Amino acid sequence: MIITISREFGSGGRELGKRLADELGIPCYDKEIISMIAENQGFDENYVSYISETSIRETYPVTIGNHFFTTGLSYATQQAIKINAEQTKIIENFAKQGDCVIIGRCADIILKEYNSFNIFVYAHMDAKVKRCKERNSENESWTDKELVRKIREVDKNRAKYRSIYADTKWGDRENYNLCVNTTNVEIKTIVPSLAQYIKTWFEQNK
Amino acid sequence: MIITISREFGSGGRELGKRLADELGIPCYDKEIISMIAENQGFDENYVSYISETSIRETYPVTIGNHFFTTGLSYATQQAIKINAEQTKIIENFAKQGDCVIIGRCADIILKEYNSFNIFVYAHMDAKVKRCKERNSENESWTDKELVRKIREVDKNRAKYRSIYADTKWGDRENYNLCVNTTNVEIKTIVPSLAQYIKTWFEQNK
Numbered sequence: 497m498i499i500t501i502s503r504e505f506g507s508g509g510r511e512l513g514k515r516l517a518d519e520l521g522i523p524c525y526d527k528e529i530i531s532m533i534a535e536n537q538g539f540d541e542n543y544v545s546y547i548s549e550t551s552i553r554e555t556y557p558v559t560i561g562n563h564f565f566t567t568g569l570s571y572a573t574q575q576a577i578k579i580n581a582e583q584t585k586i587i588e589n590f591a592k593q594g595d596c597v598i599i600g601r602c603a604d605i606i607l608k609e610y611n612s613f614n615i616f617v618y619a620h621m622d623a624k625v626k627r628c629k630e631r632n633s634e635n636e637s638w639t640d641k642e643l644v645r646k647i648r649e650v651d652k653n654r655a656k657y658r659s660i661y662a663d664t665k666w667g668d669r670e671n672y673n674l675c676v677n678t679t680n681v682e683i684k685t686i687v688p689s690l691a692q693y694i695k696t697w698f699e700q701n702k
Numbered sequence: 703m704i705i706t707i708s709r710e711f712g713s714g715g716r717e718l719g720k721r722l723a724d725e726l727g728i729p730c731y732d733k734e735i736i737s738m739i740a741e742n743q744g745f746d747e748n749y750v751s752y753i754s755e756t757s758i759r760e761t762y763p764v765t766i767g768n769h770f771f772t773t774g775l776s777y778a779t780q781q782a783i784k785i786n787a788e789q790t791k792i793i794e795n796f797a798k799q800g801d802c803v804i805i806g807r808c809a810d811i812i813l814k815e816y817n818s819f820n821i822f823v824y825a826h827m828d829a830k831v832k833r834c835k836e837r838n839s840e841n842e843s844w845t846d847k848e849l850v851r852k853i854r855e856v857d858k859n860r861a862k863y864r865s866i867y868a869d870t871k872w873g874d875r876e877n878y879n880l881c882v883n884t885t886n887v888e889i890k891t892i893v894p895s896l897a898q899y900i901k902t903w904f905e906q907n908k
Contacts, residue, residue: 616875618875618876620876667875669822669824669873669875669881669883670824670826670883672881672883673883673885674880674881674882674883675875675878675880675881676880677875677876677878677879677880679879680906680907681903681906682906685902685905685906686899686902686903688898689895689896689898689899689902690895690899692894692895692898693892693895693896693899696891696892696895697887697892699891700886700887700888700891701886
């Protein structure tokens with residue numbers, strides 16, 4: 497039972513993933529992945545986070561998994577390749593260890609062969625702005641307009657980041673088993689029925 | 703509790719809608735809508751079906767709901783307008799009567815003001831071809847290639863038909879509360895958890 501969560505920024509996808517893992521009694525991997533990459537590769541966590549949250553496509557010559565030539569690549573590109581290779585290894589190891597929820601990090605693509613249940617979490621812009629403000633008091637000082645810009649930017653980078661791993665588009669329904677709109681929904685209330693849905697799905701997709 | 707179902711052809715959306723209605727103990731409106739339009743307007747059912755399943759956009763000058771001039775319109779266009787006006791009336795009446803599931807017919811757009819729960823049902827092409835064959839023995843004589851073409855054509859027409867009613871795109875996740883991928887899923891198994899999800903949603907969106 498491997499569940500991946502992809503999500504729009506501010507949609508509550510992380511909360512949904514964590515609560516789903518609790519409901520199902522399985523581990524949830526989120527920021528742990530960044531920490532492990534940082535530790536294993538001797539990078540700073542913020543740097544790993546930066547490389548994966550901002551677009552690395554510009555410095556990144558080819559789709560991961562294809563054959564590529566490392567000669568003549570810039571230092572930043574070499575590090576990006578290292579980080580992504582490490583990420584793939586870590587995520588595959590999680591999957592091999594057993595049932596889990598993995599948030600973000602293109603886990604749906606990395607675990608394509610693992611028969612994972614892939615969820616995409618999204619919401620209307622107004623709902624995302626509201627959630628951002630409630631979630632983080634730091635965001636309270638931001639104007640709505642600034643938050644909208646931030647949300648769009650993060651999502652744009654997520655889409656770009658995904659495009660390194662796959663030709664299919666971030667957020668396109670066909671890449672996911674279920675797309676959940678969290679507008680006007682308190683996440684914790686929908687988790688039991690989602691968990692039930694997922695259990696049923698896995699009974700048919702062992 | 704008004705639930706609308708939009709769906710890709712062959713995804714099992716109709717079955718899902720009917721079973722969901724049974725589970726929730728509420729009526730499901732599907733082909734009844736066509737029959738009622740035909741009866742009320744004195745058209746033949748097949749004609750009503752044809753007008754709504756094939757693209758009427760070409761003969762249809764303006765977005766429904768906008769002001770339009772009927773002078774000088776072709777007979778076909780006038781009939782299309784009549785049919786769509788009747789459809790809107792019938793669907794709104796269903797919604798006014800109480801809880802129900804409505805399949806297709808742009809009900810999600812027509813009932814925008816009714817706080818409906820909108821589902822989009824989809825599946826991978828292989829799964830849709832398989833379902834088409836299982837569902838209808840008539841389809842057994844079709845080659846896979848022919849079925850793929852048919853599925854694409856029906857969906858293209860559904861997308862076009864929707865574009866008469868709304869600027870938003872058929873199948874785009876933001877138009878729906880939940881997008882359900884039925885690939886490798888037996889519809890009846892997922893209905894109880896979906897019903898639970900929907901009940902929870904309506905508790906928060908009265």
